Amino acid sequence: MDDQLIQISQRLGEHLLQRNWHIATAESCTGGGVAAAITAIAGSSAWFEYGIVSYANAAKEKLLGVAAETLEREGAVSEAVVIEMARGAITISGADISVAISGVAGPSGGSPEKPVGTVWFAWARATGEIKTVLKQFDGDRESVQKQAVVFALESTCGFLMH
Template identity: 50%
Template sequence: MEQLVKTATRIGERLVANGQTVTTAESCTGGGISYVLTEVAGSSAWFERAFVTYSNDAKQELVGVKEATLLAHGAVSEDVVAEMALGARDAANADFGLAVSGIAGPTGGTDDKPVGMVCFGWATKAGVVTETCLFDGDRHTIRRNTIAHSLCRLLSYLEGEK
């Protein structure tokens, strides 16, 4: 946890320096990313809000994921996290939207979408970048790795903006 909070602190410092904000739309992490971000004192200056969109209905109602996208690709897909990230960013009027959806297990996996598969989306004013990772381990480990990866990629992007 200590390393995650250090990463979140660096994210906050970069966002404050740039006068920017971030929001999250989380499924498989159930708010874990926003929990880590708000462990940083003063995060209200740069963390706008969180959307925990665990169900498909929540994804549609809170961050504007299209039913057609869910039907065509499933909740765990880059198409869905792209819409989640963009929808969260727009709903929060934030500079960055970060979204995750995955299968943390121990059940729910299929041959096409195994336990440990997580899709990520990072939305900016310039557009959205998506990625899919496959993490090993139990539910706790998969969720922790998802949180770490999402924050590390956001920090990498922010530091690249220097």
């Protein structure tokens, strides 16, 4: 695990511990990278509930409660889907906060509307608050995934602070 991810994950853990909160992750294009960065921190079980890698649409439906209609209407890489993923992670985990990620890491799978590097993020609180962000990352698959993991961790810290 690289030092940048460890530092961000440690900072996230400190913020969660201060609040006595737990986090859950729902990841698609990052393949569990956020959960891996978090669990690289000794003691993270005190603030990390669990992570779900819901790469296939069927997993998004079955594990996170994403509606088939939403997937059909909006596509897996959409604001509506990451909102449902984030809410689903809160619902099934009982965590205080969640982060959800769905995107096109490449090298294939992109379209003119959603080119490679397109990634949607959503954060949810158990109180119902939701925040979403759309990012466009450059580079190959590994680069897009790493940028998405770093952005998710850093932005989760920001979401906690407000």
